[in-house]
Amino acid sequence: MNSSATIPMLTIDGPSGSGKGTISLHVARELGWRLLDSGVLYRAVGWVVNQEGIDPADHAAVTACAQRTRIEFVAADDGSEVRVLVNDEDLGSQLRTEVAGKYASAIAAIPGVREALLQLQLSLRQAPGLVADGRDMGTVVFPDAPFKVFLTASVAERAARRYKQLREKGVEVKLEALQQDLEARDARDTSRAVAPLKPAEGAVVVDTTGLSIDKVVAKVLAVVRG
Ligand SMILES: Nc1ncnc2c1ncn2[C@@H]1O[C@H](COP(=O)(O)OP(=O)(O)OP(=O)(O)O)[C@@H](O)[C@H]1O
Numbered sequence: 001m002n003s004s005a006t007i008p009m010l011t012i013d014g015p016s017g018s019g020k021g022t023i024s025l026h027v028a029r030e031l032g033w034r035l036l037d038s039g040v041l042y043r044a045v046g047w048v049v050n051q052e053g054i055d056p057a058d059h060a061a062v063t064a065c066a067q068r069t070r071i072e073f074v075a076a077d078d079g080s081e082v083r084v085l086v087n088d089e090d091l092g093s094q095l096r097t098e099v100a101g102k103y104a105s106a107i108a109a110i111p112g113v114r115e116a117l118l119q120l121q122l123s124l125r126q127a128p129g130l131v132a133d134g135r136d137m138g139t140v141v142f143p144d145a146p147f148k149v150f151l152t153a154s155v156a157e158r159a160a161r162r163y164k165q166l167r168e169k170g171v172e173v174k175l176e177a178l179q180q181d182l183e184a185r186d187a188r189d190t191s192r193a194v195a196p197l198k199p200a201e202g203a204v205v206v207d208t209t210g211l212s213i214d215k216v217v218a219k220v221l222a223v224v225r226g
């Protein structure tokens, strides 16, 4: 057993808009554990692929891009949000756009990309504990995690949440288009051959449809605290 395997951790997997990022942040703060948003790694590679004009269908070129892309998490001095540096550049909210999410989902289906990002994810399992959110945290990256959750919600509710979130940021979007995009992303993420989105064995499935953020946080904390 490697030494990091004894460090406590919670994996939170689920489809886009199920609330993984939000719930992971609250739960990590409550437990005093570190946080890994694994989606940001795929978003970073997708962003560089797009910037460099690489064809996402060229698996060898995308894999080489993932291998040479430097991704760093930098904690702010005041303890606020962690910044992500991609090849030394702080991309800020550019990584969070719907387009970046689509690119991420496309290149995430390439086995070489997943392999290139694995070691960095494993290295973040550090004391006092880790909350890791993504699609394959409990199934592939941290299969030995003692606590596993799979968050879900109806696609209509997830689309409505995303719609509200984007409108609050001043982004003009159509609810129907958002729902279609979510359905397409779900289909890609669940049907790919490598590390498809699915509940890990032993994961507690939490359907968050109609549940407030506080209620979901309480349910997830109960998984860890018993
Ligand atoms: N239980 C909930 N009830 C209402 N709104 C929620 C709930 N959980 C999350 N939200 C809101 O839904 C939006 C999407 O949540 P979040 O970004 O955490 O989802 P996600 O699963 O991490 O998505 P992605 O995989 O695309 O990053 C946010 O605006 C968040 O505040």
Ligand SMILES: Nc1ccn([C@H]2C[C@H](O)[C@@H](COP(=O)(O)O)O2)c(=O)n1
Residues within 6 Å of the ligand: 016, 038, 039, 040, 042, 043, 101, 104, 105, 108, 109, 133, 134, 135, 136, 137, 185, 189
């Ligand atoms: N562990 C992960 C995390 C993310 N991805 C891919 C699939 C998602 O559609 C895309 C963006 O993720 P998000 O930031 O929206 O959580 O990245 C993955 O394959 N595995």
